[in-house]
Amino acid sequence: MIDANGERRDGFIPASYDGASGGASARDVARLLRSLAGHADAPQAVSASDERPLEVAALDANPPRLEAATPIEGAFAARAVPGAPIAGFRAFLDGIQVSRVAGRWPDGLPIVHGTVAAVVRRRNDGELATWQGAPRLLRGVFLPFSLTGAARLAAFEHAGIRLIDTLDGDVATGPRHPSELLAVARTAVQRQREALELALAEAWIADGDGPLYVDGGIASSGTASRADGAIGVVKSHRTLYAGGDSLGVVLTLAEGARTTGFEIRSPRRTGVASWYLRLRAAEGMDPFFGLVRVEVARDTFATARADEVSRWVLAERAPVSLPDKRWSTMAYGIRNCEEYLRAVTGRE
Amino acid sequence: MSVLGRIVATERRPNTPHEFHFWTAIDSPVGIGTIVRVEGANAVNGAMPRTYGVVTEGFSYTDLETPLHDVLGHDGSPSNAVAAPTRRTEVRLYSAAVLRHVPEEPLQPVGSGTVHLASDEDVNIALRMDGYLKAGESTGIPVGMYRAGATASPVFLDADFLLGPEAAHLNISGVSGLATKTSAVEWLLASIFAHFPERKGKVAAVCFNVKGPDLCFLDQPATKLDDADRALYAAMGVPAEPFQHVEYFAPYTARGYALNTLRSNEALSHNVRPLSWGLREVLQYAEVLLNKDDIDAKADALIDFIKERVVDQPFTDAVLSGEHRVASFGELEAWFRDLLRGMEAKNAEQWRTHHVATIRKVRNRLTNISTRCRGLVTDDGSVSDLPFGAFRDRGVYVVDVANLEDDAQDLIFARIVSQLREHLEKRTLGVEHVVVFVDELNKYAPSDGPDTYVRAMLLDIAERGRYLGLVLFAAQQFRSQVHRRVVGNCGTALFGRMDPDELATPGYATLSPSTRTKLSTLEKGQLMVRHPHFAQPVFVRFPRPAVLSGREGVERFPQAEEPTLEAAITRSLRALEPTVTLDWVKETIALADEDEALRARNRTLQARPEDVKSYFRAQLKRRVGGERVPLPPRPALKATPADDPYGF
Numbered sequence: 003m004i005d006a007n008g009e010r011r012d013g014f015i016p017a018s019y020d021g022a023s024g025g026a027s028a029r030d031v032a033r034l035l036r037s038l039a040g041h042a043d044a045p046q047a048v049s050a051s052d053e054r055p056l057e058v059a060a061l062d063a064n065p066p067r068l069e070a071a072t073p074i075e076g077a078f079a080a081r082a083v084p085g086a087p088i089a090g091f092r093a094f095l096d097g098i099q100v101s102r103v104a105g106r107w108p109d110g111l112p113i114v115h116g117t118v119a120a121v122v123r124r125r126n127d128g129e130l131a132t133w134q135g136a137p138r139l140l141r142g143v144f145l146p147f148s149l150t151g152a153a154r155l156a157a158f159e160h161a162g163i164r165l166i167d168t169l170d171g172d173v174a175t176g177p178r179h180p181s182e183l184l185a186v187a188r189t190a191v192q193r194q195r196e197a198l199e200l201a202l203a204e205a206w207i208a209d210g211d212g213p214l215y216v217d218g219g220i221a222s223s224g225t226a227s228r229a230d231g232a233i234g235v236v237k238s239h240r241t242l243y244a245g246g247d248s249l250g251v252v253l254t255l256a257e258g259a260r261t262t263g264f265e266i267r268s269p270r271r272t273g274v275a276s277w278y279l280r281l282r283a284a285e286g287m288d289p290f291f292g293l294v295r296v297e298v299a300r301d302t303f304a305t306a307r308a309d310e311v312s313r314w315v316l317a318e319r320a321p322v323s324l325p326d327k328r329w330s331t332m333a334y335g336i337r338n339c340e341e342y343l344r345a346v347t348g349r350e
Numbered sequence: 351m352s353v354l355g356r357i358v359a360t361e362r363r364p365n366t367p368h369e370f371h372f373w374t375a376i377d378s379p380v381g382i383g384t385i386v387r388v389e390g391a392n393a394v395n396g397a398m399p400r401t402y403g404v405v406t407e408g409f410s411y412t413d414l415e416t417p418l419h420d421v422l423g424h425d426g427s428p429s430n431a432v433a434a435p436t437r438r439t440e441v442r443l444y445s446a447a448v449l450r451h452v453p454e455e456p457l458q459p460v461g462s463g464t465v466h467l468a469s470d471e472d473v474n475i476a477l478r479m480d481g482y483l484k485a486g487e488s489t490g491i492p493v494g495m496y497r498a499g500a501t502a503s504p505v506f507l508d509a510d511f512l513l514g515p516e517a518a519h520l521n522i523s524g525v526s527g528l529a530t531k532t533s534a535v536e537w538l539l540a541s542i543f544a545h546f547p548e549r550k551g552k553v554a555a556v557c558f559n560v561k562g563p564d565l566c567f568l569d570q571p572a573t574k575l576d577d578a579d580r581a582l583y584a585a586m587g588v589p590a591e592p593f594q595h596v597e598y599f600a601p602y603t604a605r606g607y608a609l610n611t612l613r614s615n616e617a618l619s620h621n622v623r624p625l626s627w628g629l630r631e632v633l634q635y636a637e638v639l640l641n642k643d644d645i646d647a648k649a650d651a652l653i654d655f656i657k658e659r660v661v662d663q664p665f666t667d668a669v670l671s672g673e674h675r676v677a678s679f680g681e682l683e684a685w686f687r688d689l690l691r692g693m694e695a696k697n698a699e700q701w702r703t704h705h706v707a708t709i710r711k712v713r714n715r716l717t718n719i720s721t722r723c724r725g726l727v728t729d730d731g732s733v734s735d736l737p738f739g740a741f742r743d744r745g746v747y748v749v750d751v752a753n754l755e756d757d758a759q760d761l762i763f764a765r766i767v768s769q770l771r772e773h774l775e776k777r778t779l780g781v782e783h784v785v786v787f788v789d790e791l792n793k794y795a796p797s798d799g800p801d802t803y804v805r806a807m808l809l810d811i812a813e814r815g816r817y818l819g820l821v822l823f824a825a826q827q828f829r830s831q832v833h834r835r836v837v838g839n840c841g842t843a844l845f846g847r848m849d850p851d852e853l854a855t856p857g858y859a860t861l862s863p864s865t866r867t868k869l870s871t872l873e874k875g876q877l878m879v880r881h882p883h884f885a886q887p888v889f890v891r892f893p894r895p896a897v898l899s900g901r902e903g904v905e906r907f908p909q910a911e912e913p914t915l916e917a918a919i920t921r922s923l924r925a926l927e928p929t930v931t932l933d934w935v936k937e938t939i940a941l942a943d944e945d946e947a948l949r950a951r952n953r954t955l956q957a958r959p960e961d962v963k964s965y966f967r968a969q970l971k972r973r974v975g976g977e978r979v980p981l982p983p984r985p986a987l988k989a990t991p992a993d994d995p996y997g998f
Contacts, residue, residue: 089435128437320434322423325415334436341413341439 025141090314092212094335234297275303379499402476403446494890517841518816530846551782567903741780927962
């Protein structure tokens with residue numbers, strides 16, 4: 003058994019993380035809503051089984067897009083990663099989020115309960131264990147404060163339920179479509195998750211224990227995006243940093259090959275160096291099968307560094323993370339993080 | 351103590367009052383048979399519950415959904431597995447059977463909590479040994495050492511439930527040749543002798559050696575005890591020594607010269623005694639040797655008449671030529687011969703209501719016994735028996751029946767057990783408790799087949815023996831083939847390595863598949879123990895017996911060659927009188943025939959007189975020395991007559 007400090011301690015098992023104590027659960031919120039029934043302006047509780055999580059609802063209106071990127075390693079091209087894959091990551095970071103409509107007020111304003119959690123799973127001698135002994139967890143009710151009204155908010159505060167403003171302090175002008183409010187709530191939940199992941203990543207980097215495999219990009223983290231200890235691996239490609247001929251280069255990458263590096267810049271995010279890497283052969287498959295995009299700090303980028311990191315990422319193809327549907331691009335360590343978080347947050 | 355695991359209960363696999371589940375780290379020292387303690391997380395009636403259990407089943411699985419996923423993940427090549435930098439998440443999940451709840455009431459399902467390896471004290475509580483291991487009142491008999499991780503705890507049986515009166519009897523099952531049955535009994539007898547409380551009375555053992563030299567060297571020290579064995583003896587407080595007082599009994603061979611035993615080496619003859627019975631002893635158990643076809647009501651009546659009116663008393667009848675005094679098979683045969691001759695002379699078909707055909711039949715069957723059991727049954731009525739009435743405390747009496755016919759074995763078993771029972775009932779045996787060890791129980795008390803006298807006797811011991819102090823330790827390879835009432839009445843059961851086919855029989859259905867697997871792969875010296883105090887069977891390890899094994903014994907003490915008549919008598923008498931020499935015996939029996947010499951030897955051995963030589967000599971027929979008479983002078987072949995006319 004590996005303890006929180008990475009030490010092997012035979013027969014010692016740290017106390018399991020008690021997910022139920024990490025803030026207000028969906029059941030707590032449902033209980034409150036039931037207690038409010040009969041009052042004027044009482045919200046209508048919604049059964050958890052009646053509502054799908056917002057994460058699986060079709061709320062995202064942003065269409066997939068192509069975006070230009072600046073080459074930093076010569077002309078955009080494919081190149082084989084030299085050398086054999088080798089384990090280089092010390093730990094894996096991932097987070098999860100689950101949000102559901104817990105109830106609605108008579109005016110259609112949705113009451114969204116959200117759970118977000120993040121964890122670093124540190125690897126020692128092939129075994130993964132939770133870094134610092136526990137994950138970061140947040141549970142609460144996500145509401146647009148300026149549309150909800152003080153009286154309604156007070157009922158939640160009085161019950162000790164944590165409230166998060168989906169508008170992030172903005173004042174809404176006029177009523178909004180309930181579906182729009184749900185999308186806003188989901189984005190707010192996502193922001194909370196990213197904040198937890200960010201905090202964990204920065205803590206890890208401060209600890210300086212070795213390369214960290216981050217699920218997703220690192221550009222949103224000021225510290226992580228500038229440090230060589232965090233490597234982001236992006237599995238989804240709704241935004242493709244390729245255009246023209248370079249799109250074909252990306253989509254036809256061979257197994258074990260990468261593109262040359264390019265820089266991604268964004269007004270609200272730190273610039274990072276990135277490249278595409280094909281983890282598994284995609285002949286006859288979807289062009290995104292086994293395709294990931296790797297992000298590292300811009301200042302640390304060099305061809306040798308990109309090859310080394312690519313070898314690290316390629317090494318994480320085994321063990322395969324089946325039965326997860328994203329297995330072609332998901333490292334086993336990331337799946338392990340998700341399984342761990344699902345176990346400790348329980349069924350919401 | 352560190353936490354070993356955590357209780358888990360799911361809807362599919364809930365915990366119950368008699369079973370619970372827990373997971374552990376991959377490298378935990380838990381295995382099938384491990385005893386664990388559960389520290390409950392929620393108080394019941396103000397007390398934190400503790401539960402003790404023994405692991406009965408184990409599961410291991412990973413987060414894989416199907417094996418195919420792993421095949422795909424390694425591109426179909428097992429050797430690719432070494433390249434994986436992360437080991438797949440793997441679970442060790444165990445099921446345990448509850449041994450004890452503390453407090454006992456209310457009896458509830460095992461709740462959530464932490465699981466710990468049982469300590470010495472936990473093992474005592476879990477197996478309820480705390481009830482009979484109280485200082486000064488202990489009735490504990492060590493049966494073996496329970497081991498798990500760093501824990502090594504002696505496991506004790508309760509003497510009141512092993513030797514009576516609460517429960518009694520022990521049954522041992524196991525395949526042959528793996529040091530299970532005989533070794534376990536030898537170890538357990540040593541343990542009983544070392545720990546049986548004096549206040550409970552004296553205890554002895556009668557062991558029937560039914561095959562090979564298994565029990566022939568109980569008084570000789572073992573040669574293969576290693577440090578681990580000695581440590582086990584020390585930990586359980588049993589001296590690693592052979593038995594101090596052992597006596598061997600065996601019938602003679604058919605020729606009657608030597609005893610029919612593998613313990614025939616002269617160096618070990620000092621405590622080997624003949625086992626021989628005369629007519630009176632055998633007639634008491636005639637039904638053992640006579641089957642139901644033999645003993646109809648008419649024959650039974652005649653046998654009873656002979657037992658009550660003929661044997662050991664003067665008997666006269668008008669039909670008979672004279673008075674008979676029947677004390678041996680030879681004299682019985684003479685009586686029958688005279689009776690039948692008398693009836694023929696009078697042309698009578700009936701004699702005292704007995705038909706001549708019945709008389710002939712009974713004569714045939716009874717006189718045939720001495721032929722069928724030759725060596726055990728003597729024609730001359732001499733008796734050499736176990737020392738009923740003078741049994742020694744902690745004494746072992748081995749009766750070697752290994753080379754005898756089934757009939758003789760049955761007769762020996764029936765008579766000795768009956769004698770033990772009678773003496774125990776009268777409290778005249780010399781000890782209050784006797785352990786009777788019988789191997790190959792499936793032969794003597796089979797679950798099917800005819801209802802024999804021996805089986806009925808074993809059933810009687812099993813069902814009623816504990817009140818008398820008559821305790822049956824029985825062993826067999828296949829428990830399923832032994833009469834259910836015999837094994838059912840054994841309070842304690844030991845299981846060594848078992849045959850998988852035997853484990854597939856219904857009697858083992860209560861054991862988990864893993865427990866059955868463990869039973870079929872047990873190492874030498876390991877046992878599974880069932881005892882009335884133990885809610886579940888537990889696994890223990892016992893040391894090698896501190897006595898010489900049969901196999902080593904016959905190598906170290908080779909069997910003596912069949913001796914000559916003179917040498918056999920010399921060897922027998924020398925055990926009583928060391929000055930007896932072969933020349934003396936030759937000279938003494940020079941004029942005696944073989945039967946007479948053997949009879950004299952048997953009587954001397956039975957009487958064990960002070961002056962062995964005189965007594966032996968006195969048993970031989972007195973013979974008057976011949977007087978030499980001078981021959982008359984021979985006439986010459988040729989003599990000249992005085993009146994020879996020819997004048998030669």
